Amino acid sequence: MKALEDKILKEGTVLPGHVLKVASFLNHQLDVDFIMEMGREIGRLFRDCGATKILTVETSGIPIAFAAGAAMHLPVVFAKKHKSSNLSGEVYSTVVHSYTHGVDYTVVVNKDFLKADEKILIVDDFLANGKALLGLIDIVKQAGAEVVGCSCAIEKGFQKGGDQLREAGIRVESLAIVESMTSDSLTFRRV
Amino acid sequence: MKALEDKILKEGTVLPGHVLKVASFLNHQLDVDFIMEMGREIGRLFRDCGATKILTVETSGIPIAFAAGAAMHLPVVFAKKHKSSNLSGEVYSTVVHSYTHGVDYTVVVNKDFLKADEKILIVDDFLANGKALLGLIDIVKQAGAEVVGCSCAIEKGFQKGGDQLREAGIRVESLAIVESMTSDSLTFRRV
Numbered sequence: 001m002k003a004l005e006d007k008i009l010k011e012g013t014v015l016p017g018h019v020l021k022v023a024s025f026l027n028h029q030l031d032v033d034f035i036m037e038m039g040r041e042i043g044r045l046f047r048d049c050g051a052t053k054i055l056t057v058e059t060s061g062i063p064i065a066f067a068a069g070a071a072m073h074l075p076v077v078f079a080k081k082h083k084s085s086n087l088s089g090e091v092y093s094t095v096v097h098s099y100t101h102g103v104d105y106t107v108v109v110n111k112d113f114l115k116a117d118e119k120i121l122i123v124d125d126f127l128a129n130g131k132a133l134l135g136l137i138d139i140v141k142q143a144g145a146e147v148v149g150c151s152c153a154i155e156k157g158f159q160k161g162g163d164q165l166r167e168a169g170i171r172v173e174s175l176a177i178v179e180s181m182t183s184d185s186l187t188f189r190r191v
Numbered sequence: 192m193k194a195l196e197d198k199i200l201k202e203g204t205v206l207p208g209h210v211l212k213v214a215s216f217l218n219h220q221l222d223v224d225f226i227m228e229m230g231r232e233i234g235r236l237f238r239d240c241g242a243t244k245i246l247t248v249e250t251s252g253i254p255i256a257f258a259a260g261a262a263m264h265l266p267v268v269f270a271k272k273h274k275s276s277n278l279s280g281e282v283y284s285t286v287v288h289s290y291t292h293g294v295d296y297t298v299v300v301n302k303d304f305l306k307a308d309e310k311i312l313i314v315d316d317f318l319a320n321g322k323a324l325l326g327l328i329d330i331v332k333q334a335g336a337e338v339v340g341c342s343c344a345i346e347k348g349f350q351k352g353g354d355q356l357r358e359a360g361i362r363v364e365s366l367a368i369v370e371s372m373t374s375d376s377l378t379f380r381r382v
Binding site: 023024028029030031032033035036058059062063066067069070073074075076077078080109110112113 | 214215219220221222223224226227249250253254257258260261264265266267268269271300301303304
């Protein structure tokens with residue numbers, strides 16, 4: 001998505017540790033009109049996938065998943081990063097390692113909100129090593145539901161998580177794939 | 192908003208400790224089309240307020256704030272509940288007590304995303320004792336910006352936080368105000 005690549009080049013900054021900071025429009029301040037446009041692009045890419053629901057993980061996956069839900073008129077479920085006192089009943093859970101924060105965290109989804117007959121589109125803001133998506137895929141499998149695809153706003157192509165998922169037969173569509181980045185330059189993959 | 196009152200009566204459940212659980216549509220599973228409708232109602236209520244930006248707090252404030260931003264074509268900033276390693280630079284911060292979780296937490300907003308000339312509409316999912324909104328108002332004041340109003344999806348009228356803010360001269364519009372609730376019955380305030 002050319003408009004997203006342009007926005008990353010204009011507003012993104014590269015920090016040490018392969019961190020691409022896009023807090024001005026995607027994960028602290030939200031450029032709502034632009035994220036809605038990204039949601040419509042996800043809707044276009046997956047218009048024939050038969051998804052019945054979108055799954056993401058809090059916090060920064062919520063805006064892009066919500067925008068995709070608005071475009072596709074689908075409900076969104078966001079997995080929670082720890083068992084909240086407000087979550088009663090049984091949950092599906094899995095453990096995800098965050099390289100950004102250097103910790104493991106537990107991700108949970110209430111069993112009421114994922115059923116065996118559902119077709120799930122997984123949406124997130126970033127795709128790097130793929131651990132968050134693998135955790136969400138694991139949760140969908142626990143529910144006996146089907147993953148129809150994954151879509152992320154920004155994929156770090158050099159970290160290979162997206163390519164590994166594609167090699168495993170999962171449809172992965174990222175709106176921009178960063179092929180290399182340093183504090184001085186940033187290039188995108190041409191697909 | 193009659194449609195929201197109906198939805199609360201149909202899908203909400205009251206748990207011990209004055210917890211109103213609306214996880215099926217507002218804060219775990221998101222009924223996106225319905226939340227977009229709530230966002231349009233906030234846009235209608237505040238159409239002449241001159242807001243330049245919407246402020247909310249992660250996590251469950253994000254969907255309703257995002258929907259209001261979509262209706263009003265305004266950016267959204269969500270305050271973060273602790274200092275993330277991805278937040279560089281200076282931040283505005285305040286401490287908020289959560290009665291639901293029984294803890295104090297620090298809320299931060301990067302100074303880049305709140306400027307002195309801005310008019311801020313604060314949006315959140317729940318308004319009970321008002322501590323979260325007071326924290327966000329404090330952050331807006333630290334920035335030297337102006338609060339043009341607050342809008343919440345569901346106000347617990349019996350917990351008085353909303354009324355105290357109104358008495359302090361702040362415009363507060365809630366889409367539904369629960370006047371009383373038990374496990375058997377739930378009544379709304381007529382305004």
